[in-house]
Amino acid sequence: MSALRILVPVKRVIDYAVKPRVNKTQTGVETAGVKHSMNPFDELSVEESVRIREKKRAPGGVEDICVFNAGPPKAQDVLRTAMAMGADRAIHVEVKEGEDLEPLTVAKLLKAAAEQQKSNLVILGKQSIDDDANQTGQMLAGLLGWPQATQASKVEFGDGDTVSVTREVDGGVETVRAKLPMVITTDLRLNEPRYASLPNIMKAKKKPLEKKTLADFGITAEKRLKVLKVTEPPARQGGGKVEDVDGLISKLKELGAV
Amino acid sequence: MISAGRRVFSALARPTLRNATTTPAFAAGSPAALRRLLSALAILEQRDGKLNTGSLSAISAAQKLGGSVHGFVAGSNIKPVAEEAAKVEGVEKIIAVDNGAYDKGLPENYAPLLVENIKKGGYTHVVAGNTAFGKNVMPRLAALLDSQQISDITAIENDKTFVRPIYAGNAIATVESSDAVKVITVRGTAFPAAKVGSGSAAVEEGVDPKAESATEWVSEDLAKSDRPDLATASKVVSGGRGLKSKEDFDRIMMPLADSLGAAVGASRAAVDSGYADNSLQVGQTGKVVAPELYMAVGISGAIQHLAGMKDSKVIAAINKDPDAPIFQVADVGLVGDLFEKVPELTEKLKKA
Numbered sequence: 001m002s003a004l005r006i007l008v009p010v011k012r013v014i015d016y017a018v019k020p021r022v023n024k025t026q027t028g029v030e031t032a033g034v035k036h037s038m039n040p041f042d043e044l045s046v047e048e049s050v051r052i053r054e055k056k057r058a059p060g061g062v063e064d065i066c067v068f069n070a071g072p073p074k075a076q077d078v079l080r081t082a083m084a085m086g087a088d089r090a091i092h093v094e095v096k097e098g099e100d101l102e103p104l105t106v107a108k109l110l111k112a113a114a115e116q117q118k119s120n121l122v123i124l125g126k127q128s129i130d131d132d133a134n135q136t137g138q139m140l141a142g143l144l145g146w147p148q149a150t151q152a153s154k155v156e157f158g159d160g161d162t163v164s165v166t167r168e169v170d171g172g173v174e175t176v177r178a179k180l181p182m183v184i185t186t187d188l189r190l191n192e193p194r195y196a197s198l199p200n201i202m203k204a205k206k207k208p209l210e211k212k213t214l215a216d217f218g219i220t221a222e223k224r225l226k227v228l229k230v231t232e233p234p235a236r237q238g239g240g241k242v243e244d245v246d247g248l249i250s251k252l253k254e255l256g257a258v
Numbered sequence: 259m260i261s262a263g264r265r266v267f268s269a270l271a272r273p274t275l276r277n278a279t280t281t282p283a284f285a286a287g288s289p290a291a292l293r294r295l296l297s298a299l300a301i302l303e304q305r306d307g308k309l310n311t312g313s314l315s316a317i318s319a320a321q322k323l324g325g326s327v328h329g330f331v332a333g334s335n336i337k338p339v340a341e342e343a344a345k346v347e348g349v350e351k352i353i354a355v356d357n358g359a360y361d362k363g364l365p366e367n368y369a370p371l372l373v374e375n376i377k378k379g380g381y382t383h384v385v386a387g388n389t390a391f392g393k394n395v396m397p398r399l400a401a402l403l404d405s406q407q408i409s410d411i412t413a414i415e416n417d418k419t420f421v422r423p424i425y426a427g428n429a430i431a432t433v434e435s436s437d438a439v440k441v442i443t444v445r446g447t448a449f450p451a452a453k454v455g456s457g458s459a460a461v462e463e464g465v466d467p468k469a470e471s472a473t474e475w476v477s478e479d480l481a482k483s484d485r486p487d488l489a490t491a492s493k494v495v496s497g498g499r500g501l502k503s504k505e506d507f508d509r510i511m512m513p514l515a516d517s518l519g520a521a522v523g524a525s526r527a528a529v530d531s532g533y534a535d536n537s538l539q540v541g542q543t544g545k546v547v548a549p550e551l552y553m554a555v556g557i558s559g560a561i562q563h564l565a566g567m568k569d570s571k572v573i574a575a576i577n578k579d580p581d582a583p584i585f586q587v588a589d590v591g592l593v594g595d596l597f598e599k600v601p602e603l604t605e606k607l608k609k610a
Contacts (some may be wrong), residue, residue: 142401224406
């Protein structure tokens with residue numbers, strides 16, 4: 001049974017509670033001075049990795065949990081957060097502020113990283129809440145030729161490097177089984193991420209954070225998609241309130257909804 | 259002019275080399291010439307020999323591209339499904355692969371299967387619904403084709419320009435793709451399902467590379483319901499945290515749904531609290547719905563929930579908090595205790 005070497009890619013995004021505003025030039029959303037944090041689905045990945053170790057769920061044990069980010073200098077914050085949650089070390093691939101990598105590029109970068117770090121399990125969030133693409137994990141599995149289990153709500157380890165994953169699918173759940181090495185992406189119901197305690201935040205400052213560049217992995221940041229414009233969605237106008245149930249029914253009839 | 263087929267092949271054969279020759283969008287030339295260049299493969303889902311009508315929105319999206327449209331189905335005993343798909347209007351051909359290994363839509367063998375059939379057909383566009391299957395398989399396919407997928411599109415401007423929501427629908431991005439083969443998933447509520455009518459497409463056997471899947475399918479547990487399917491229902495009643503418990507959720511919401519003939523949905527809060535099954539979740543991380551009527555009961559209206567329902571035609575809200583954000587988007591709102599108001603509404607709707 002192989003010991004797990006887990007790679008956990010994390011992304012820094014605008015905090016989920018902030019309502020994003022489209023910028024004046026219609027090239028993207030306003031990011032300056034806006035609260036950022038770790039993509040919620042990535043918190044689940046970090047939490048799951050740490051729990052696999054704490055609860056001794058994998059027969060071969062967990063040898064290493066390495067968190068990985070490609071992003072602007074400020075993205076180091078989310079790597080420190082992940083280490084405060086229990087990851088062992090971090091790799092930061094610095095890219096220029098405002099230069100977002102497309103999922104395909106990130107997948108290629110992660111393939112190189114997984115090979116370099118000898119990872120046998122990559123746990124990613126199912127999607128980032130900024131681009132909402134839901135692609136990177138699947139692309140990575142395709143490039144590596146590894147099995148994939150997306151939208152995981154339960155991960156169980158068996159003998160002989162087998163992993164059973166319960167997936168959230170339309171209409172319910174399904175369970176699939178594969179052998180390491182593999183790629184898993186997280187769904188919301190996988191776990192409840194912990195808060196990093198102050199002592200752990202202090203300890204995380206001493207954990208190793210390696211700085212790298214795209215070139216170190218032989219990757220260039222090319223763009224296949226050109227963003228022509230980003231606009232506000234058409235606003236809905238609230239139609240006001242009614243006094244009682246009868247008012248509600250007559251309004252619905254008036255709108256032709258019942 | 260390199261043929262579309264060759265272009266695809268070279269993109270496959272040399273994934274490291276970008277091929278800069280993409281078809282100019284609507285270049286000067288006759289529409290017929292354009293049609294020859296543009297060809298879309300719509301991936302159709304099937305389950306137990308039944309065509310998933312939700313995936314028919316992939317065909318209507320593919321038709322908007324302006325070229326020829328072929329459909330693709332795979333699975334065991336595929337003939338009846340292929341014949342049904344052949345009746346869908348506007349489809350020239352159905353590519354069918356008869357092999358039970360594809361029944362569960364495992365990406366490890368389904369993606370290579372698609373690669374071979376795309377290579378053979380020389381398609382410029384591959385389109386699937388943004389369903390659990392589409393989300394799982396298509397990005398893996400895109401990586402194998404060295405193509406940057408465009409997810410969950412809501413509109414098509416031309417053969418390379420697409421519109422998609424980002425930031426949970428708080429912003430709308432228009433993107434232009436330079437990939438030789440464009441891999442696209444479509445938002446089902448933005449493209450009506452193509453009609454199964456009097457079409458008579460030819461059914462052709464596809465290529466079966468018989469790739470091994472390293473992943474095996476073990477089991478499934480699907481929620482059974484005789485109510486309309488949430489993703490495609492014309493009316494949806496949705497319950498939130500305000501329902502307090504699973505018993506209350508069932509006692510209050512189900513009769514309301516039945517009085518309207520509606521599907522039942524739930525907010526993430528209600529699902530996380532265990533009031534409702536997670537397959538009912540409406541929102542950015544659940545299902546996106548756009549029914550004629552969406553009735554939100556005990557739902558405050560968080561960003562991520564609005565992302566999943568704000569394109570509904572009419573939104574009604576019942577909530578005891580007059581300042582709940584849901585009232586800002588609701589066409590009609592009623593402030594009150596849902597435990598009183600909903601049963602009263604259910605009774606009155608039954609009589610109406």
